[in-house]
Amino acid sequence: MKDHPVITLFGSSRPQEGSEEYLLAEELGRRLAEAGFSICNGGYGGTMEAASRGAAEEKERAGRSGIRIIGITCTVFGERKPNPWIEENITTVSLFDRLQRLLSLGDAYVVLRGGTGTLLELALVWELINKRMVDRRPIVLLGSFWERLLETMKDEMEREGRPDPVLSTSVAPAPAECVQLLTSQLRGEAS
Secondary structure (H helix, E strand, O other), rough: OOOOOOOEEEEEOOOOOOOHHHHHHHHHHHHHHHHHOOEEEOOOOHHHHHHHHHHHHHHHHOOOOOOEEEEEHHHHHHHOOOOOOOOOEEOOOOOHEEEEEEEHHHHEEEEOOOOOHHHHHHHHHHHHHOOOOOOOOOOOEOHHHHHHHHHHHHHHHHHHHOOOHHHHHEOOOOOOHHHHHHHHHHHHHOO
16 A cells, blocks of 8 residues: 555535635645555545645645645636645546546546536545446545435345445545545545
8 A cells, every 4th residue: 555545536616715614624634645645636625625725734834745736627627726735736638637637647536516617526436446447445524415316326225236436435524534544445544
């Protein structure tokens, strides 16, 4: 296992600094860096900025070398600039390239509250793992927002009797539990 596994984060670009969702993502980024994880996200605002900020501030505070803060931006968005907390910016030319890079860089995935774009990212992860196009990796959904969707999907997969990545997806109520799950699943350390 890598010294600093990369956790790809999916979430909304809409939350503003100081909002509950922004603060949650900022805490997640901080806790991931504190646990020695690198992060990767879409590189722009909202939860992407917040998580990057939390990770960067923790990295600076504790002098944690080797931790990467990666943003995957896209020329489709025109003149939008990456958030200032990104240390490595990878620019892609299409949304599909962007998704592919987000998925391929992640050793695990955390999904925060979001809209249809976030749902697309989660569904793509599930489907690519299901079709064995990528190796099975931990998936953690952060917050109760996802519980009903996950319950519905698990019921369907169990009804069909299919082994599916949906069945091994976890829900964490808060960033601390999310990081505990990832530490356990990626490093084999007890949570």
